[in-house]
Amino acid sequence: MTAAVNRNKLVVFALVAGGLMLALFASRTGPQAAQAASHREAPLIALDPTADITDFFMFRSYEPGNADKVVMIMDVIPGEEPSSGPNYWNFDPNVLYKISVDNNRDGRADDVQFEFRFRNEPIRGIPRDFTLPFSYVGCAPPAPGPNCTTTLPPITSLDGAGSEGIGLRQRYSVTMIHDHHRTRVAQGLIAVPSNAGPRTMPDYNSLAAQGTYDLGAGIKIFAGQREDPFYIDLGGVFDTLNLRRPIPVETAAEDSNDNVNPFGIDMLSGFNVHTIAIEMPAMMLTGDTGSSLLGAYASTSRPEERVGGEHHGEFTQVQRLANPLVNEAIIGTVDKDRWNTLEPEQERRFEDYYLNPRLALALETVYGVPAAKTGRTDLRDLLLKYQPSDRRLSELLRLNLDVPPTPLAEQRRMTVLADTPDPAGWPNGRRPKDDVTDIAIRVVGGPNYIGARAADGVNTDDATLPSSFPFLATPFDGRNRHHDNP
Secondary structure, three states, X not given: OXXXXXXXXXXXXXXXXXOOOHHHHHHHHOOOOOOOOOOOOOOOHHHOHHHOEEEEEEEEOOOOOOOOEEXXXXXXXXXXXXXXXXXXXXXXXXXXXXXXXXOXXXXXXXXXXXXEEEEEOOOOHHHHHOOOOOOEOOOOOOOOOOOHHHHOOOOOOOOOOOOOOEOOOEEEEEEEEEOOEEEEEEEEEEOEOOOOXXXXXXXXXXXXXXXXXXXXXXEEXXXXXEEOXXXXXXXXXXXXXXXXXXXXXXXXXXXXOOOOOOOOOOOOOOOEEEEEEEEEEHHHHHOOOOXXXXXXXXXXXXXXXEEOOEEEEEEEEEEEEOOOOHHHHOOOHHHHHHHHHOOHXXXXXXXXXXXXXXXXXXXXXXXXXXXXOOOOHHHHHHHHOOOOOOOOOOOOEEEEOOXXXXXXXXXXXXXXXXXXXXXXXXXXXXXXXXXXXXXHHHHHHOHHHHHOOEOOOOOOOOOOOOOOOOOOOOOOOOOOOOOOOO
16 A cells, blocks of 8 residues: 555645645535445444434436436435335334535525425225235236236335235425425325335336426425445445455556446445435525535434323434544544534534544554544545635535536546546535545545555445436345345
8 A cells, every 4th residue: 555646646635735635625615617424323323223314415416407406315224125024114204304404604504404204104005905914015917826916916106006005105295494484395295115026016116206206396306215325345344444455455447447346345235225315406505695505414303202102392313414424434433422413513522533533543553554643634624614714613515516517427436536537526515426435545544545546445336326316226126136245
């Protein structure tokens, strides 16, 4: 890892003196065009999977013709094994799922907010009528028995004819809060159920399309199961950085190939998540502020009181997520649970973790290669400010709307650290394709790790991402799922 630093990558960091990452700021604070994210990252939230946010994405839409739209995606429930019947996976009616946006750069994400609440319908359809021990039933051709298809018609619709096999169905509402004024923008929407398998749900993509709602005014909403887009050698990273090369670096050719995993194993391959996605015109978020910069985060909350098996009272935040890998790889375990309950603008109390990153200390201790362990005002400013002169520290995912979106086919997983920089990815917002693990390892490690192309050896997800809303791949089905293994 002490190999000569790649000249092209050094240029990125030589643009400023004394600040390793101010060049990354340029992609989101100026008008020029030029972390596992959060899977079981804190002790308490690891016990509460339906409230556990795995990833948060925010980006300008790269679907052709939709560049004026902003997309925000919140994934929850880590490690959904596709075959986990009979109930599979569902959103939690007792959890308040929320996305909060700061549009005036004050670090408080309370300018525009979206709340998502789910409810379970009573058990319905064929599973109720026949009192079957299955949540979803259907018999698509070719059927094994003569009466299978007629008695158990396959699930081809979320509602009405073709939905008889859905026994456990969820509906949800969406509330928009603007300047503390609440507006119910949708209710009674149906969440797309888990992908049980081809006999039960022979055309799952059709079900997902039915669960993608166009609310008018340029707003689209989706809630349901998707393939987990995050890719990382999770086992190798958290076995004390026991990655699959003695010195985990990639050659220039390997690093520039976004379609092949050089030496790592994607430990999240074959798993799904539950997704809440919303797309809307950027002007609905910026309003009349005149700002082209947004900050946002996702959160989950639970009611404070439980009486007679029901929840009552105000909600208490149990997790938040903005930038990937912050609570997982920057905040110390002793503070992870507390960090999850606080607001992003309270980040100053955790400032030492950014100034003196423990991950850099771990990298140097394990590999013996000097890392940038102390005095990291650049790391603090990158993750906690809109610009270095800001006084408030607030951990938000920030997006510069002046940077045009990069078409999916041209996106680079290493974003601004790629040989051909792609400024439309993290830390300027975040897209599903962005390799936040390798970016974080290199940026937190410092110049030696950037120059040597330090990596976990996983450069791509195990599913092909779509270029249209909701931008995440079809979930693996319960019957045919598979997981990559060493």
